[in-house]
Amino acid sequence: MRNGIRNLLFILPVLLFIALAGYFALALRPGYDPHALPSALLDKEAPRFILTGLNDGAGVSRDALKGGPVLINFFASWCVPCRVEHPLLMRLSEHDHVPLYGIDYKDQPEDARKLLTQFGDPYRGIGMDRDGRVGLDFGVYGVPETYVLDRTGHIRKRFVGPLTAQQVDKELLPLLKELARP
Numbered sequence: 001m002r003n004g005i006r007n008l009l010f011i012l013p014v015l016l017f018i019a020l021a022g023y024f025a026l027a028l029r030p031g032y033d034p035h036a037l038p039s040a041l042l043d044k045e046a047p048r049f050i051l052t053g054l055n056d057g058a059g060v061s062r063d064a065l066k067g068g069p070v071l072i073n074f075f076a077s078w079c080v081p082c083r084v085e086h087p088l089l090m091r092l093s094e095h096d097h098v099p100l101y102g103i104d105y106k107d108q109p110e111d112a113r114k115l116l117t118q119f120g121d122p123y124r125g126i127g128m129d130r131d132g133r134v135g136l137d138f139g140v141y142g143v144p145e146t147y148v149l150d151r152t153g154h155i156r157k158r159f160v161g162p163l164t165a166q167q168v169d170k171e172l173l174p175l176l177k178e179l180a181r182p
Contacts, residue, residue: 040139041138041139041155042155042156042157042158043155043156044155045152045154045155046062046138046147046153046154047062047134047137048062049061049062049127049134049137051127051128052128053125053126053127054104054126054127054128055113055126058125059125059128060101060103060125060126060127061127062153063153065099065101066152066153068099068151069099069148069150069156069175069179070099070101071099071100071101071146071147071148071149071176072101072102072146072147073089073101073103073123073144073145073147074105074129074135074138074140074143074144074145074146074147075102075104075105075144076104076105076106076107076143077104077107077114077115078107078111079144081144081161082144082162083115083119084162085144085162086119086120086122088162088163088164088165088168089163090119090120093122093124097176097177098173099124100122100123100124101124101125101127102122102123102125102127103127103128103134103135104126104127104128104129104130105129105143106132107130108130112126141160144161146158146159148175148176148179150179151179156175156179157172159171159172
């Protein structure tokens with residue numbers, strides 16, 4: 001019995017070392033991004049939604065967005081990272097080939113209007129997701145999040161957190177160009 005415990009005490013550190021080495025080998029492999037949050041909806045049709053508009057204009061719905069690649073950006077006036085991302089969205093909106101729609105997430109309409117009046121409105125349309133149900137259906141972890149939908153309404157890419165210029169140049173614009181091809 002004593003020899004069994006003694007052998008276990010010698011083997012246990014070796015097993016612990018092997019387990020840690022395996023963990024680090026997986027975590028440090030090339031191309032692995034520990035910040036990436038997987039989406040169960042990737043390459044699946046976006047959840048069906050119909051949202052009332054922020055202003056008196058028309059709202060936003062999934063079915064109305066079909067026909068060409070589009071971006072859906074979940075944002076809120078109370079979200080500091082959304083304000084960091086906003087100038088980049090304004091630059092994107094200057095390109096006619098980048099159809100950008102906003103979903104105001106768990107926000108008050110008057111607060112969203114103030115934000116867009118102060119910083120500019122990059123969106124072709126804005127839907128109000130006051131209770132967060134549409135965000136929940138999309139799997140939103142927190143705002144901002146941006147989704148790329150193809151012409152059939154399938155989610156092709158998800159960007160978690162504020163978009164960066166590097167993401168736009170290296171991932172977003174090439175993907176939109178590819179999806180716009182007939």
